[in-house]
Amino acid sequence: MLETLGLTLLRKLPPETAHTAALTALRAGLAPLPGVVTSSRLKTRIGGIDLPNPVGLAAGFDKNAVAIAPLQRAGFGFIEVGAATPRPQPGNPKPRLFRLEEDRAAINRFGFNNDGVAAIAERLAKAPRAIPTGLNLGANKDSTDRIADFAAVYQTCAAHIDFATINVSSPNTEKLRDLQGPAALAEIISQIDAVRQAQQSPTALFLKIAPDLSDADLAAITEVVMAVPDRIQAIIATNTTLDRDGLHSAQANERGGLSGQPLFEKSTRILAKLYQMTDGTVPLIGVGGVSSADQAYAKIKAGASAVQLYTGLVYGGLSLAAEIAHGLDAQLERDGIGNVTQAVGIDVAGWL
Numbered sequence: 362m363l364e365t366l367g368l369t370l371l372r373k374l375p376p377e378t379a380h381t382a383a384l385t386a387l388r389a390g391l392a393p394l395p396g397v398v399t400s401s402r403l404k405t406r407i408g409g410i411d412l413p414n415p416v417g418l419a420a421g422f423d424k425n426a427v428a429i430a431p432l433q434r435a436g437f438g439f440i441e442v443g444a445a446t447p448r449p450q451p452g453n454p455k456p457r458l459f460r461l462e463e464d465r466a467a468i469n470r471f472g473f474n475n476d477g478v479a480a481i482a483e484r485l486a487k488a489p490r491a492i493p494t495g496l497n498l499g500a501n502k503d504s505t506d507r508i509a510d511f512a513a514v515y516q517t518c519a520a521h522i523d524f525a526t527i528n529v530s531s532p533n534t535e536k537l538r539d540l541q542g543p544a545a546l547a548e549i550i551s552q553i554d555a556v557r558q559a560q561q562s563p564t565a566l567f568l569k570i571a572p573d574l575s576d577a578d579l580a581a582i583t584e585v586v587m588a589v590p591d592r593i594q595a596i597i598a599t600n601t602t603l604d605r606d607g608l609h610s611a612q613a614n615e616r617g618g619l620s621g622q623p624l625f626e627k628s629t630r631i632l633a634k635l636y637q638m639t640d641g642t643v644p645l646i647g648v649g650g651v652s653s654a655d656q657a658y659a660k661i662k663a664g665a666s667a668v669q670l671y672t673g674l675v676y677g678g679l680s681l682a683a684e685i686a687h688g689l690d691a692q693l694e695r696d697g698i699g700n701v702t703q704a705v706g707i708d709v710a711g712w713l
Contacts, residue, residue, distance in 0.1 A: 394434040398686040408565035408594025414438035415667035420497035429488035436683025444499030449477035461610035466621030485521035495524035530571035530600035572599035621672035625650025633712035636664025654688025662708035
C-alpha cells in the first residue's frame with residue numbers, strides 16, 4: 362500500500378524530479394527492501410560472477426552510485442550503476458525524460474549526466490558488496506578520445522566493482538554508436554583489456570549493444586567479441602531504441618532513446634539472433650521491456666543467462682525485482698527445471 366501510494370505521488374511530479382525523489386526515498390529507508398532473493402533454481406554464474414538470482418538492475422537508475430546499499434537489498438541478483446565519465450558533465454538540457462504511460466514506456470535523452478568518475482569511484486569504494494555490482498562506462502561528450510575515456514573510467518573503478526560495461530550504444534551522445542563498428546570496437550576492447558589484464562584479479566567486462574542493428578552489424582560485433590576469447594565475458598542486449606513504431610502516447614516523438622514495453626519484442630529478437638550467432642558460447646543479458654516474470658522467463662528461453670530492468674520500475678515499483686525473481690523461481694519449478702541455466706536458449710527458434 363505504501364509503495365502504491367508512493368508511485369501515485371511520484372507520477373504527479375515531472376519525470377526527472379520523480380526519479381530524484383525515488384532515489385531520496387530509497388536512501389531514507391522509505392522503500393520496501395526484501396533482501397536478497399535466491400534459491401537453488403535461481404542461482405547462476407556469469408563471467409566468473411556468482412549471482413543469487415538472474416534479475417538485475419540496469420544502468421541509469423542510480424547514475425551516481427548514491428543508493429548502492431539499499432538497492433542491494435531490493436531483491437535484485439546484481440545491480441549496475443552509472444554511466445560514469447572521466448569528468449563530471451551536466452548532460453543535455455531539461456526536460457530530457459518523458460513518461461509514455463499509454464505505452465508503458467519512457468524516452469530519455471540524458472546524455473551521460475553524472476558526477477564524474479572520481480566521485481563515483483569514492484562511493485563505490487565505500488559501498489557494500491552484498492550482491493555483484495557493476496559500472497557502466499561512458500565517455501565525455503566533448504572528448505577527443507572516447508576510447509581512452511572508457512579505459513580511464515575502467516582503470517579508476519575496477520578495484521571496486523565486479524563487472525564493467527562498455528557502453529557504445531547510448532543514442533544520446535553524438536556519434537557514440539559509431540564505436541559499435543568492428544575496427545573501433547576491437548580497439549576499445551583491446552585497450553580496456555590491456556588495463557584489465559594488469560589487475561591481480563581481472564574484473565569481468567561486458568559489452569552493451571543497441572537494438573537498432575542489422576543482422577550484418579550483429580555478425581560483425583559477434584566476430585569481434587569471439588575473435589579473442591575471454592576478453593568480453595557477456596553481451597548486454599539491448600540499450601534503448603530510436604524506433605517509434607506503434608506508439609500511442611502524446612510524447613512519442615520526443616528525441617532520445619525509447620525503453621519499456623515497446624522494446625520487448627525487438628530486443629528479444631536481437632538477443633535470440635546473438636545466441637544463434639555465438640552458438641550460445643557467450644553469456645547474454647537480456648534488457649528491454651522486462652516487467653514481469655513471464656517476460657524475464659521469455660528472454661531467458663530466448664538465450665539470456667540473466668535479465669535487467671529499469672523502466673518497469675517506473676510503473677511497477679521497486680518491489681518488482683523481488684516479484685519477478687520469485688515468479689521466475691515458481692515457473693522453473695512448474696516446468697521441472699532444476700536450475701535457470703537449463704532454460705537458457707530453449708526457445709531460441711521461436712524468436713528467429
